[in-house]
Amino acid sequence: MVKQTIQIFARVKPPVRKHQQGIYSIDEDEKLIPSLEIILPRDLADGFVNNKRESYKFKFQRIFDQDANQETIFENIAKPVAGSVLAGYNGTIFAYGQTGSGKTFTITGGAERYSDRGIIPRTLSYIFEQLQKDSSRMYTTHISYLEIYNECGYDLLDPRHEASSLDDLPKVTILEDPDQNIHLKNLTLHQATTEEEALNLLFLGDTNRMIAEVINFSLKEPGSATVRHRVAKTGVGEAKYINLSLHYLEQVIIALSEKHRSHIPYRNSMMTSVLRDSLGGNCMTTMIATLSLEKRNLDESISTCRFAQRVALIKNEAILNEEIDPRLVIKRLQKEIQELKDELAMVTGEQRTEALTEAELFQLEKLITSFLEDQDPESRLEVGADMRKVQHCFHHLKKLLNDKKILGNNTVSSESKDQDCQEPLKEEEYRKLRDILKQRDNEISILSEVRTNQRGRHVA
Incomplete structure (x- = not known):
């Protein structure tokens, strides 16, 4: 059993416009714990007397500034989680941040350059590379891809997806067994024997997600590895459902961070139900706070950092997953x-x-x-x-x-013809x-x- 708090990292997105100096700074204190200071510029409209707080400081396991590339993010954040998964533990990586802060780019990646690949495709490549090196064991790898949209779950790898709209597909529902383990009904598992097959399934799921014109919570399971990322805003009509999901997620985080809290409201939403093991359960969990530290986004960035500080208080107990083959x-x-x-x-x-x-x-x-x-x-x-x-x-x-x-x-009969070659x-x-x-x-x-x-x- 491995007991540890959820690991939190921060990633700063490069600004669309020229960087405004003085909005944030990154420091390491005497304990070598990185801290991010967000500085609020004075607003002259407030007059000469300004009682507003001018800076906020937050601590993270590591802070990746604007120049951090995708390879650096994978090596430092995702690779340790993938290694734990290969050792037999459950693993989760999820990104949290405001719209446009870089969640999708961090988790899935960009389509323009090969070097822009995100955590999921890089994790798939790494896992299959490690499996090929270990010929002493037999591995099976399955992929699933879940989208949560308006509090309903949809299987983005459903074979009927190309001929149907989201509403025509069977809903993925949550079932709970007597041991309070969560099972997802109607979520298909697709075996992938090679990296190419796994990446093709990833591409299919991403394509179906784009066809649905939403960027929502997704679930990737390469083998026993689970990589999840949070729902993103998709429009005015869906915003209330997304905000409600985030509200319930924050309720769970607050309840987990408070000592002696007996009830954790996992069942309030589908997202928190799916993340039950990842938050305070049997899982090695990592959170990436994606930040857009431009002046107009500072309030939401501060809110994201506050959320991350609460997440960092949550302790998980990851148990080695072993079972006897019947x-x-x-x-x-x-x-x-x-x-x-x-x-x-x-x-x-x-x-x-x-x-x-x-x-x-x-x-x-x-x-x-x-x-x-x-x-x-x-x-x-x-x-x-x-x-x-x-x-x-x-x-x-x-x-x-x-x-x-x-x-x-x-032999004796044949060898009697040649006494020199006879053997006893x-x-x-x-x-x-x-x-x-x-x-x-x-x-x-x-x-x-x-x-x-x-x-x-x-x-x-």
């Missing part, structure tokens, strides 16, 4: 049951009468060959308690012995086979005597 358990139990049946058959004398299959015969003869070739004097021929297999081993050994004798006689026969191999046969004959005699005595007791 197929392997069933296979092992079936083998144990068969061995017990064979032993019971030997004790009771009720032997199985059906013939061994070709596969069973082949396996037995393969075991005999390995046994004879093994130079270890302590090696044993393990065929179980099935008398059919024991008898077949005797017959096969006898056949091998007879074939060896015939081959030996032919190896009696040691014959003696070994004879000892094995004698030992097995004794075992059969003992078993037969046991069986006779048991039958005699039954008759008496």
Whole structure:
């Protein structure tokens, strides 16, 4: 179990217009904890007496200024989370910020240049690169893509998406099991065996999202990695639903940051329900606060930073996800049951009468060959308690012995023509086979005597 608070990072978006000096500064204190200071310029309209607060300071794990590229963001923020996912933990990365602050660019990336790829495509590439390096394990990777729009969930990878509008698709609904685990009904999982297949699914989901003319909350699951980013504003008609979702998200954050709070209102919205594990649950979670620090956006940027400070107080407990493969358990139990049946058959004398299959015969003869070739004097021929297999081993050994004798006689006959090339026969191999046969004959005699005595007791 790994206990840690949610990691918070800040990313400053380059301004559309020329940067206004003095609006913010980035410092590191004596503890090497980066801090962002946002400075509010004085407004002359307020007169000579200005009692407004002039600066705000916020702390983050790291602050990425305007010149930070996509590779730097991935290496420092997303790569550690992806590494935890490959180790077996749940992972979440989500971006939070005002409209136009760079959430989509950070998470998904830009389409103009390859270097503008965002966290999701880079994470997919990194995961598949690591899986190819590890040939000792078997991995399966599935992708899903969820959009939350007007408090309804939609599967952006639904195969009917091209021929339907959003409203015609089946809604993704939330189900909760007795252990309070969240399950998303009607959200499809698509297996991706290569990086190309995964990126194609990402492109399909992004295309369907653009067709719907919304930029909302999305969910990406490369393997067990989960990368999510927040809903963005899409228009006047949808703004009230987005603001309501953010209101419920803030309620959850406030409740989690307060000590001794017994009830956390996850169920108030679909977004908070989906993020339940990511916020205060079983997950390694990271938040990126995207900031547009132009003068007209300072109020919302301060609000975003305040939200991030509350998020930083939330503690998650990430548990290593391990489970036993039921197929392997069933296979092992079936083998144990068969061995017990064979032993019971030997004790009771009720032997199985059906013939061994070709596969069973082949396996037995393969075991005999390995046994004879093994130079270890302590090696044993393990065929179980099935008398059919024991008898077949005797017959096969006898056949091998007879074939060896015939081959030996032919060799002697042919080599007598050339005395210089004659070699003495190896009696040691014959003696070994004879000892094995004698030992097995004794075992059969003992078993037969046991069986006779048991039958005699039954008759008496």
